[in-house]
Amino acid sequence: MNSPTSDVVESIRARTLLELLDVTGNDEALIEALAELGLAISQAAFVPLLERLETAGLIETSRVQIGPVAARVVALTMAGDDVRRGRTERDWIAAPTVSAA
Structure with a gap:
């Protein structure tokens, strides 16, 4: 069972990941971008997050071979x-923030 803090962090990571995906991205670039935003995540934790987003129909993933x-x-x-x-909305994804005008 996750702690309330880890649930909040995962919710923010999911929101941020969706915001980073203007169109497409690759897993390594997304992990790096999350880390640069202070939301570092391991590859082992990233894969289940992607799977959850894909199961919910929010993203699609595919494998591409680039050389080796x-x-x-x-x-x-x-x-x-x-x-x-x-x-x-999804109850497990943080709501978007409203910027002050």
Whole structure:
């Protein structure tokens, strides 16, 4: 069972991941971007987060072979874009922040 703090951090990571996915990204670049934003995550913890987002229909993933390296490409779905923009909500993903005008 996760602690309330780890649930909040995962919720923020999920929100941030959706916001980082303007269109597509690869797993390594997304892990690096999360770390730069103070939301560091291990590859072992990142994979279940991707799987949860994909199971919810918010992203699609595929494997691409680039020379000797296999990369996971992550793409935002229309449903994921709706959550990213705050049009729909998931109780396990942090709500988008409202910026002051």
